[in-house]
Amino acid sequence: MYLDPRIKLRHLQTFAEVARLRSVGRAAERLAVSQPAVSKTLAELETILGASLMVRNRGGAVPTPIGQLFLTHAEASLAMLRHGVEAVAEGLAQTAVRLAIGCLPSVAARIVPDAAIVFAGLAPGATLSIVSGPNAFLLSELASGALDLVIGRMGPAEAMTRFSFSQLYSERIALVVRPGHPLEHETDAAAIADFPLLFPDENAAIRSIAEQFFVARGLRRRSERIETVADSFGRSFVRKTDAIWVISSGVVALDVAEGRLCELPIDMAGTSGPVGLTMRAEGEIPPVLRLFIQAVRDTVGRLALTDGRS
Template sequence: MNIDTRIKFRHLVCFLEVARQGSLAKASDKLAISQPALSKTLKELEGLLNASLFVRSKRGAALTESGVAFMRYAGPCVQALREGVNSLRSGEHAPVAVRLGVLSTVESLLVPEVICRLHARHPALVVSVATGPSAYLLSQLRLGELDLVVGRMTDSPQILGLSFEHLYSESMTWVVREGHPLLTTGEGSLTLEDFPVVLPLAGTTIRQFADSLFVQHGIDPPRQRLETLSLTLSRRYVQCSDAVWIAPYDAVRQDLQAGELVELELGIREPGGSVGLCSNPALPLSIPAQWCVETLREVGQAYREGTYP
């Protein structure tokens, strides 16, 4: 069946912005058009597709099943067209680029090593890195605004329809500062419940692994807690307080080796979640993205074999 030539670029742009913002009002502000004009454009697109793309309510606009299916192709289509136009405007000597979504679990060791190897092999390569929760990064990948997402995300519902490749497994661990009371007091006099705890944000995939540790140890989570995905904030807070950090092992590996943090030996370690790379099968990988995939596999193999880090 031929594509309806009445579907215009503006239809796709408006559809994608509403999907991204979850609100017609926010999308109209972002696109600098009136809300009635945006609503009219969406109705035109729904009429041309003979499908309802959004469920509108007081809370905003949520994608229908048809909308989710259409977004899988509309996002990469618009992104590919933009890249084509930019390639003509920028000239043949413009640097090539890859856009990565990076979860906090791989910020400390995996991704820096991958970027070092990429830049050693491809001097003109620009690596653009976006960080944030897996749900946000995977939505950007689905829209075609990222080439790859790297991290621990296999339990995220947003991964449906995307491709995930396992690289290696990584456990979670409990760490405290050197000289922490839990390391120096007599057995039974203090417990983990007596101290603040640092956890990943609620609702994230990595938080599920952190919560499982409380269950395994039969511990009630302390009321006083810091919830964040920022490794820098977590590390600094733990170093200057008596907080206990439930952290991805890679995030604290170098701190443990340097003696700046100490691992609590509780007899049980969470077996490890799958760290890997996620791609959008609806959009062929660019050559720079293929370079990145190859390097990620290379470093992932080194992790599995114990030769890195």
């Protein structure tokens, strides 16, 4: 028989506290809620179970025979939950837990900072080691055991046989320039052929997608092309030149939002690719890694990442 999903932790806590103190009022004080809230929670639990659990007499609020039977199991469940929470807390406090996380530059700029803040609240005793680099390098480090998790693009099919991949969101390519660039308001992709490019290098996960974009629009390859995904170099170079930076939108999202760089309003449909979590396929996921994954998913959900312009 499955546990009724309507039964919540607050139902068990409230019922056990009233039974222990023999008083709705004192239980309300203990739980820092109002008396009507306690009474309502008890009534909800009785409705769910289809049984009367408490009676009031001169001794206060006491369990019925059915209530006493349920109380035994409720207290045991609460005790086991407390032991579990304490075990996690003790494990984090007494053990130097270290996670090695690999991430693409776009993820390092957009997701990981907020996720690290959330994770610090979930696992204050853990240490994060953050490594950023090309997708192929990160996957090789994951395979060797040097990394516990990679947040990036899905690798080629032949490289993913040892891994599991879970998509978080899709991310497109952006064409980025300095404020005041001659093409700042240009919507015709053909216009970019007359300007130098910063293009993804051969190890970049977005290289093939960027190449396909240029081929599909008949854009010729320029001799004035620097190949890199080094974000610090890219930011500095495009601010000083008329070059156009071909880069994942997440890398420059904050720069564009704050007006330090501009994204050309050119249709980049078809340049999106999945960004997600890659782990080794074998073995159980350690609890502390599950907490970090939760922090990442919470961050992605809060930012509501889409393929559109934000």
